[in-house]
Amino acid sequence: MERRPSARYDPRIESETKTLVIFTSDNGGSTSHGSNNGPLRGAKGSTWEGGIRVPTIAWWPEHVPAGTSTDAITSMMDVLPTLAKLSGASLPDGRKLDGVDMESVLIGPAADAGPRDTFCYYRGLNLQAVRVADWKLHLASGELYNLKSDIGEQTNVADKHPEVVQRLRSVADATRDDLGVEGLGPGCRPLGRVKRPLPLIDHQGVVRSGFESTN
Secondary structure, three states, rough: EEEEOOOOOOOOHHHHHHEEEEEOOOOOOOHHOOOOOOOOOOOOOOOOOOHOOOOEEEOOOOOOOOOOEEOOOHHHHHHHHHHHHHOOOOOOOOOOOOOOOOOHHOOOOOOOOOOEEEEEEEEEOEEEEEOOHHHHHEOOOOEEEEOOOOOOOOOOOOHHOHHHHHHHHHHHHHHHOOOOOOOOOOOOOOOOOOOOOOOOOOOOEEEEOOOOOOO
């Protein structure tokens, strides 16, 4: 995550100090459309780093330290609890969230590792890889990579670190009783449904009734 300053920030404009802007993506680029995800391996649709890892830019004058960056593990799942914390909003009681509050990563020192040290790589409902700190294990093949020294996932070191392989497989096994490994696990709540879903703006540009601007 890169934390960027504002090139045209005017301290007289109070609204800028109250606005957090985050640029990110949900997956790596598709090589079929000419994307180059190097030095990462793989592309959109895969659980190699090139399919999952994306750059993120956060801009918030007087809050996000200008010109800094972090290698902390973050996820799009973390946006909801983070924005709720920063805005003072309360989250629903009795709900387990997959995301965590990443305020310390956004506004803390660049060395802050953040509250997340584990990440599960799903393709659909299939858990294909797990990461703990710098170690990433591809479950089907048993390939182990150290992402700190080998971000391109080129050198399989599973034979040299059997204890790490076992530790990461234990993480995957624990996931079986929560989100699941293949299919929906017991910790997944039913999908939400809307009886009559409608877009806010239709193909003709007409705004849905009840959402018109009052300005």
